[in-house]
Amino acid sequence: MDKLKFETPDMVAGNIEKIEVLFPAAITEMRGEDGQIRKGINFEVLKQLLSRDVVDGDECYEFTWVGKKAAMAEAARPITKTLRPVKEDSRDWDTTQNLYIEGDNLEVLKILQESYLGKVKMIYIDPPYNTGSDKFMYPDNFSMDKEEYDIVSGRVDEYGNNIFAENNNSDPRFHSKWCSMIYERLLLSRNLLSEDGVILVSIGDNELKNLQAIMDEIFGASNQVCYFVWKSRAKPTNAGNARFRPQKVSEYILVYSKSNPETQIYNVIAAKERTYPHEDEGGKFRTTTILTSNRGTFRRETMRFESHGYSPNEDFRWKAGKETIDRLYETNHMFINDDGVPMEKKYAHEESDPLYPIYTYIDSDLSGTAENGKSELNSLVGKQHGFDTVKPVQLLKYMTQTFTDKGGIILDFFSGSGTIAQAVMEQNSEDSAQRKYILVQIEERCNPDGEAFRAGFRTVCDIAKKRIRQAGDKIKADNPLGTQDLDIGFRVFRVDSSNMKDVYYQPEELNQQSIFNLVSNIKDDRTDLDLLYACLLDWGVEIHLPHTSTGLDGCTVHNVDNGALMACFSPNVPRSVVEYMAKQQPLRAVFRDSAFASDDAKINVTEIFKNLSPDTKVKVI
Numbered sequence: 001m002d003k004l005k006f007e008t009p010d011m012v013a014g015n016i017e018k019i020e021v022l023f024p025a026a027i028t029e030m031r032g033e034d035g036q037i038r039k040g041i042n043f044e045v046l047k048q049l050l051s052r053d054v055v056d057g058d059e060c061y062e063f064t065w066v067g068k069k070a071a072m073a074e075a076a077r078p079i080t081k082t083l084r085p086v087k088e089d090s091r092d093w094d095t096t097q098n099l100y101i102e103g104d105n106l107e108v109l110k111i112l113q114e115s116y117l118g119k120v121k122m123i124y125i126d127p128p129y130n131t132g133s134d135k136f137m138y139p140d141n142f143s144m145d146k147e148e149y150d151i152v153s154g155r156v157d158e159y160g161n162n163i164f165a166e167n168n169n170s171d172p173r174f175h176s177k178w179c180s181m182i183y184e185r186l187l188l189s190r191n192l193l194s195e196d197g198v199i200l201v202s203i204g205d206n207e208l209k210n211l212q213a214i215m216d217e218i219f220g221a222s223n224q225v226c227y228f229v230w231k232s233r234a235k236p237t238n239a240g241n242a243r244f245r246p247q248k249v250s251e252y253i254l255v256y257s258k259s260n261p262e263t264q265i266y267n268v269i270a271a272k273e274r275t276y277p278h279e280d281e282g283g284k285f286r287t288t289t290i291l292t293s294n295r296g297t298f299r300r301e302t303m304r305f306e307s308h309g310y311s312p313n314e315d316f317r318w319k320a321g322k323e324t325i326d327r328l329y330e331t332n333h334m335f336i337n338d339d340g341v342p343m344e345k346k347y348a349h350e351e352s353d354p355l356y357p358i359y360t361y362i363d364s365d366l367s368g369t370a371e372n373g374k375s376e377l378n379s380l381v382g383k384q385h386g387f388d389t390v391k392p393v394q395l396l397k398y399m400t401q402t403f404t405d406k407g408g409i410i411l412d413f414f415s416g417s418g419t420i421a422q423a424v425m426e427q428n429s430e431d432s433a434q435r436k437y438i439l440v441q442i443e444e445r446c447n448p449d450g451e452a453f454r455a456g457f458r459t460v461c462d463i464a465k466k467r468i469r470q471a472g473d474k475i476k477a478d479n480p481l482g483t484q485d486l487d488i489g490f491r492v493f494r495v496d497s498s499n500m501k502d503v504y505y506q507p508e509e510l511n512q513q514s515i516f517n518l519v520s521n522i523k524d525d526r527t528d529l530d531l532l533y534a535c536l537l538d539w540g541v542e543i544h545l546p547h548t549s550t551g552l553d554g555c556t557v558h559n560v561d562n563g564a565l566m567a568c569f570s571p572n573v574p575r576s577v578v579e580y581m582a583k584q585q586p587l588r589a590v591f592r593d594s595a596f597a598s599d600d601a602k603i604n605v606t607e608i609f610k611n612l613s614p615d616t617k618v619k620v621i
Contacts, residue, residue, distance in 0.1 A: 002619050003593065004538045006498055008110040011076035016041060023049050063213040071180040075187040079110055080500075082534045083493040083543070084526075091469060092489025097544040098421070099438045100468070102461050103495025105413040108440045109188040111495070114540035116438075120192045121408025122200065124399060124420055126391055127185075129204040130178040179210055185413065186218050192411065193258040198225060198403045201254045202391065208252055219256040225264075228253040230362040230395060234369045253399070267402050270353035278345075282332055287343040290325070290334060291316040310342055358402060368392030377417055380470040384455035385463050386446065387417055396423035406433035415439035418464035421490070422471040429475050429483050436487075436544060439464070443494070465492070491544065499526045499534050500621070520571075520594050522621070531569050531621065532558050535590050539619075541565055552577055563587060569621075571595060578605050582612035593620040 016039050020027045023046060030040035083101060087093050090100075101108050186199075193199060199219070203211050216224070232251040236243065257264055276284035294304065294317040303317035308329045312318060318325050328334040333345045356366075373390035400423055404410060412420040424437045444460045446453040457463050472488025501521050522531065536543050545561035555570040555577045566586040568577055573595045581589055589609065596602045602620075609616050 004535060004590065004619050004621050006082065006500055006534060006538050006621070007080050008078045009113050010078045013039075015076075019046070025049065063210075063217060065176045065179045067176050067180040068183065071183045072187070074106075075184040079107060080498040081107055081111060081495055082498055082530075083108075083111055083537060084496045085529045085533055086492040086494055087529070089465065089492040090490060091472075092487070093491055094546070096487055096489030096491055097434075097436045097546075098424075098487060098490040099436075099493065099544055100415075100418075100421075100461075100465065100490045101438065101440045101493045101495070102443045102459075103440070103493075104442055105440045106184055106188070107495050109185060109192070109413060111537055112438075113188065113191060115537050115542050116192050116409070116411075117540065118192070118194050119409055119542070120411045120438075121194055121197050122400070122404045123189055123193065123197070123411045123413075124200045124202075124396065125189075125412055125414045126202040126416060127182055127414045128178070130175070130206050131204065132174075132206075175207065175210055178207055179214065182207075182211065183214055183218075186214060189411070189413070190218055190258070194408075195259050196264060197258045198264075199256050199258075200399055200403070203252050203254060205248060211254060215254055215256050219258070223257050223259070223261060225255040225257050225261045226360045227255060228360050228362050230367040231364055232370045232389075234364075234371055255403075266358060267404075268355045268358060269398070269401055270355060274348075274351070274354065276346075276348040280332075282345070282347055284348045285345040286348075287337075288346060290319055290328070290342050290344040292319050293317075310336065362395070362398070366394065366398045368394035373419065376422075377419075377467060380422075380467045380474070381417075381463055382455060384451040385417070385457070386450050386452035387463075390417055391419045393419060393423050393426065396420050397427045400424060400427050400435065401431070404435055406431065407435065409436050409438060411438045411440075413440035415441045415464060416460065418467045421464075421468045425468075425472055425475055425486065425488055429479060429486050432482075434487070437490075438544075439490075465490075493533070493543070499523055499530055520592075522592070528556060528558065528569050532560070532567055535567060535621065536560065536565060539565060539588055539590075541588070552580055557581060559584070559586070565590065567591070568595075575604070575608070578608050579612065582609045582616065585613040586616055589616050589618045591618075591620050595620075 016027070019041060020039070026042050026046035026049060028040050028042045028045075029037050032038055083103075085093075086102075090096075186201075189199065199215075201211060201215070212224075212227075229250050229252055231249050233249040237247055274286060276286045278285050278287065291312055292298065294300065294312070294315055298317075300317055303321075304312050304314070305318070305322050305325075307318075307322060307325045320328075325334070328344060333347075334342055335345065337343050369392060370389045372394065373392040374387065376393050377385060377387060377390045396419055400410065400420075410420065410424055415421070418439060418441075421437050421439055424435050427433065428435055441461050441464060446457050446459060446462075452463065457466075468488075468490060472486075475486065476483050476488060499522055501523055532547070533543050536545075541560065541564055545564060547558055547560040550557045550559065553574050553576050555568050555573060557577060557580065558565075558567045558569075560566070563584055563586040565588040566581050566584060567590045568581065569592050570577075571592065571594065573591055591605070596605065606618060609618050
């Protein structure tokens, strides 16, 4: 039986395999830093194979910064960390399909690579804007100090002497770290998008042009759908001379698709509801004029015909031809009002809802403002939360409604106060949908001297989880009959070290006790749930799927999504349990390696599955 590796995908190895399929002549062998021989790329050969498309020499059009290559390498570097379930912080663990993950979002994106590869319909993130502020709640200053930038960029030699001088309009050291931070994460996030998926990134003026250049590179300039502009602030700044200068009140949302946006159709939402103040035997109706101007360039005498005894005067003409106008009269869709003017009847049952175009300037009725966002958060968790600006729920509901279907997964890996979770729940309640969210937030500590800490919050995650709970309760309370099936729960996971012990020792470091301890390679503090979800992640199975547990002959058998994966982590697994699992014919089955006393016992397990469920993949940890 094969063993699960419990390591995130090696992006470099995967890319080399893809290149090998297209250009096998460019593949070579090289010795890595660990001394092992592995496949590599002969870039000179690859360059020759692509000679018509590669620019020779140093001059080419590109967007770069100090640290870009390191960011690429970091995004590709595998890790052995895992996600551990935290049931006590969760809500409706057994039934919910929403996820709340606490940890560094770069690590989380690596961990989710296989389980959610190509499965996310929409990514929305609101990263730091790099405004230079470094106050609670989020560090928003990614500048390098001058000495660090000079050394890394090669502007000075080892003795501190200037090698070259730059002539930039703005000092790049204030942008390099931010560019590296966002680049790593966007590289990994692209893999998670479905082919018809989109990514939306909120940003301000400081990094707008850099963000667009990075997204052009990662997602393709031709895949830019648009960028939205919305008015984030309603109140003016009147301090000092600010009132006499232009005031920046706009923020932006850059939207890119995974594939050609020209092949995508997005959802156009209904505009404000029409009213139908009149009623007759045909039903409720509204009225609209059927005449239009007949002056100047609009003059068309052929449209001033007589119909049912009425002819427009010389200043007006009909909007439609005679056949249409006659039919409106004959079907009771037209009448002469008290002023002697013909009017068309528009019956409610004959009209569809009016549609609101997807304008790239978002009307404030659709977006709300940051003031609205803060008020919404205040109403759910109290005013002492420490967030200066909060995205309005209405804005994220509009984005969700426009770019997702009713069952898609929405990912936010800079989730902050959890606004997107509230937006998804509210939108699901309004259109009876089953969208699911994945929120990721670093477990950032609240400032002990800050108002959030005094209010009882210890981390940003505490604030968000309270907000999600309160928002879910409010949605249910406001519409108890219409939200009976609404998912307001969430499973909490935290990033942690591998479940497996570090079993790599030098011979002189081993003694009799340590050899005895190596009988089990699983850390002593890890539970069945820890192992189960690590297996799901390693095997590429979604961790929001439902699972059940069954007791049998002193063992616990876990069944995820009715056979997507079955597992038993008991230290001794009898034949009866193996046969029970095999009879369920799961797609995957997993056991502890130490649960079987000998190689013969493992062979017996393999034979049982071969006879009862030959298509099941069986592995051990």
